[in-house]
Amino acid sequence: MSDEEVVLQSPLLYRVLRGRDGALSIEVLVGGIVQFEVRVLLNDEETASFAKEGRAFADRMAQAIMADPPFDGRSVRWPVL
Amino acid sequence: MNSIFRALLLGSLSTVVGCASMRGGTKPTPPPPASLVDNCDDTQKAVSKEADALASPYGIDQHVEKNFADRKVSWLMTDSAYQKFVVQTGAKNFGRCNDVACYLFAAPAGTIQGAVEKAKTPDGKHDPAVLGQALGLPAKNFEGPLRMMTLDLAAQKVCTRLPVDADPGVWKCTTPEDKDCFKFGGYTSGGVPEVMVINAPVADTQVAEIP
Secondary structure, three states: OOOOEEEEEEOOOEEEEEOOOOOEEEEEEEOOOEEEEEEEEOOHHHHHHHHHHOHHHHHHHHHHHHHOOOOOOOOEEEOOO | OHHHHHHHHHHHHHHHHHHHHHHHOOOOOOOOOOOHHHHOOHHHHHHHHHHHHHHOOOOHHHHHHHHOOOOEEEEEEEHHHHHHHHHOOOOOEEOEEOOOOEEEEEEEHHHHHHHHHHOEOOOOOEOHHHHHHHHOOOHHHHOOOEEEEEEEHHHHOOEEEOOOOOOOOOOEOOOOOOOOOEOOOOEOOOOOEOEEEEOEEHHHOEEEEEO
């Protein structure tokens, strides 16, 4: 059973999740002919932007992660195996 | 009686002449296979036209003939992603969807299936390193249980074109040495042929487990 709440599920193939501690993370499907998930924990600024803009901000962030999955070293492969 | 005989004789003669003309004449050339772009709406046709112009003198039709002769494509995704983004959401189409369409990268079915077969281990699982090497991608992309999807583009009349930089999910290469990223032209950075499939129907796609 997951301790996370799915806050937003997008047809662009990403999800925004809230952990038990209240922190938000975004899980994005990346890749081309082979697709896998990566996760990024939202920082304070991103959390505030998501609270203000909702899906519009999440779309932009997901697209930025798809365009550069390492995301400046902030992403982790998910689920952790 | 005489008229009946004449009718029979004429009928026999026309059959003989018809057979002779077929034997001596040229066989009718089969029509060229339908372009998969014919299955696209106007928006995707326009994108395909631009992509073909950029790739000229190459194009989607040559690409399909050369690398996708049987019109069958496959792609891989982690089992966890398949459950979260396809099963649990009841998705109608594979791929990343925006207001316009759903966009999916796919490779020749034979290439993916051959790589998967080669990567099978004695315990019934797969070796990510072998799969990665076969498809020219990092082994880490293939860790954990996978799903392999296969779709017959011609049978299902699915819109297909060359992928372009603006497609959702594109991770553009920044240097020629970059791997695991997008380069325009119909091939992955690892050299595997790829196409962009628009609105790949989940219901018509075969899904296989790769433990």
